[in-house]
Amino acid sequence: MIKGDKMKIVDDYFLKKVDRVSFVQLKKGTKIEIGNYTIKEDIPLPIVTTTLIEEIKEGHIEEELKVSYIIDGAIYILGIDIDFKHKNEYKKILYNYNPDIEGYILFKGFQFVKEDNLDSGAIFFRALAGLNPENIEGLFNYALSLENIGKNFIDLGHKDKGEAFLIESTSQLEGILDIDINYPLAYYKLGYHYKYYEQFQKAKLIWEKYLTLDKEEERVQEIREQVEIIEDDAKFEEGINYITKGHYQEALDNLIPLSYKHKKWWNIFYLVGLAYKGIGEYEEAIDYFYEALNLEGTDVNIYNELGICLFSLGDIQEAINIFNQGIDQDDTDYRIIFNRGLAYFKLGLVDKGKEDIKAAYILNPNDRVVGNYMKQLETYY
Structure with a gap:
């Protein structure tokens, strides 16, 4: 919406x-x-x-x-x-x-x-x-009113309506800071809004600014505790941002300490694996991807990335086994089907490879790489 x-x-x-x-x-x-x-x-x-x-x-x-x-x-x-x-x-x-x-x-x-x-x-x-x-x-109390109406809707099970009010409340609070950049209560409330939206880095930064502005000790202590609560979530989010930007070493600096603290968070191990893959350390990446699977991570991307690493190290049959497991989880993901097709070609299983490439193309004919392989199939096979 x-x-x-x-x-x-x-x-x-x-x-x-x-x-x-x-x-x-x-x-x-x-x-x-x-x-x-x-x-x-x-x-x-x-x-x-x-x-x-x-x-x-x-x-x-x-x-x-x-x-x-x-x-x-x-x-x-x-x-x-x-x-x-x-x-x-x-x-x-x-x-x-x-x-x-x-x-x-x-x-x-x-x-x-x-x-x-x-x-x-x-x-x-x-x-x-x-x-x-x-x-x-007026703006601040209007924002509080919108927030309260939103919470009431959410409590009644009308999440879409409730979040419409929360979004407008957030907009009003952000507008206050355009008028007065040092209005502490706007920072106080915005932190909670960003936390609700799971924008933990923004929440942390907003609350850290708040702590420099307010003098009300009880409220200040409340926010100190909130910052501590979201610290790991903020680092996790920062790690994701580094991976998205291709800054893999910085991602590892954020995520590896989290993997020691949160040994049951499969998604941390998956992201560490992505970062190691990004810097070409495939063996390290493989260990972390397997750990993510052992922690019952079921996202098809884990299987896909693990299979790519195994393929890169020449373990083609194990790569195919992993791709098969991932496709059992989600047979609509064209990328993992395409990658299994490449693995089949590597083993000389041309018919199976062609079948997967065609299936991937049907699922997403707009992918340039898949499209190029389809043209090669039409030309050479």
């Missing part, structure tokens, strides 16, 4: 609450003065629906509307629908009513959260973030 689809989930969640606001039209020829701003008759007046119903019940609706009702209604609709047709007029109304309207919205948002009315709190913080995209307190 692309980011736009995730954002739509968040927008739709709030838009579905539009029935919380009702609109009253001024009588023709009437107007309302708020500070230096005049509300004209063609601007619908937003009122929280529950408030409007109470006014109707008590027979007050025919009397002059209280401006405070309009203010709360405007805040609600701006938080519910960020693209509302009259949003610019409502913004003028709010700032003319109270130059410190942002402080009022923040205060009301906190009140809602304290009362466990998380949706109304989120709506008010969202309205504040829309009114002033550089109000850090």
Whole structure:
């Protein structure tokens, strides 16, 4: 799911609450003065629906509307629908009513959260973030609201919806750092977000920055413990990045100490094997690949890489045996089938080799190497 689809989930969640606001039209020829701003008759007046119903019940609706009702209604609709047709007029109304309207919205948002009315709190913080995209307190508390909504969805088994809110929460927190690079609470929360996404290096770096900024000792100690918890995961991730970049010795420097500490993590042994293979030390690589299999690693890539190393050292029959085991695990991986085909050719088993090359080509006709071998088959066989 692309980011736009995730954002739509968040927008739709709030838009579905539009029935919380009702609109009253001024009588023709009437107007309302708020500070230096005049509300004209063609601007619908937003009122929280529950408030409007109470006014109707008590027979007050025919009397002059209280401006405070309009203010709360405007805040609600701006938080519910960020693209509302009259949003610019409502913004003028709010700032003319109270130059410190942002402080009022923040205060009301906190009140809602304290009362466990998380949706109304989120709506008010969202309205504040829309009114002033550089109000850090508004942005931070909106991010917290999104996170809480996301967690609730995940707890209810709606992971996709929940993660849509978490992604938007992360985006808001990252945006805060574009405004104030030294805002500690954004770093504090972002670390947890990156940890959830299993981006352990980012989490570690973000938390290490946080530790230089905050003075709240209990929170600081909490994050020190979190950094220690993810230390090995961060090193593991760093090892993967080194392998991806072809920096195999640096990968070994990160991963070999982990293999001593985590003797049951087959994926560490697999990655160490990849790194040794990358520097041409095939015998070392073979030992680590076999250990990954002994630890019940079942990924077809282990068999494929092990088979390549055996093939490179001239142990063709054992390579074929390993390729066979890997294909038993996954017979849709064209690479291991192709490599077995090459091994068959090496042993002079041409028919079996041709069969595998053709099968690999059918599975992925776009692979350039496989395509070249198919052309050779058509030319020479």
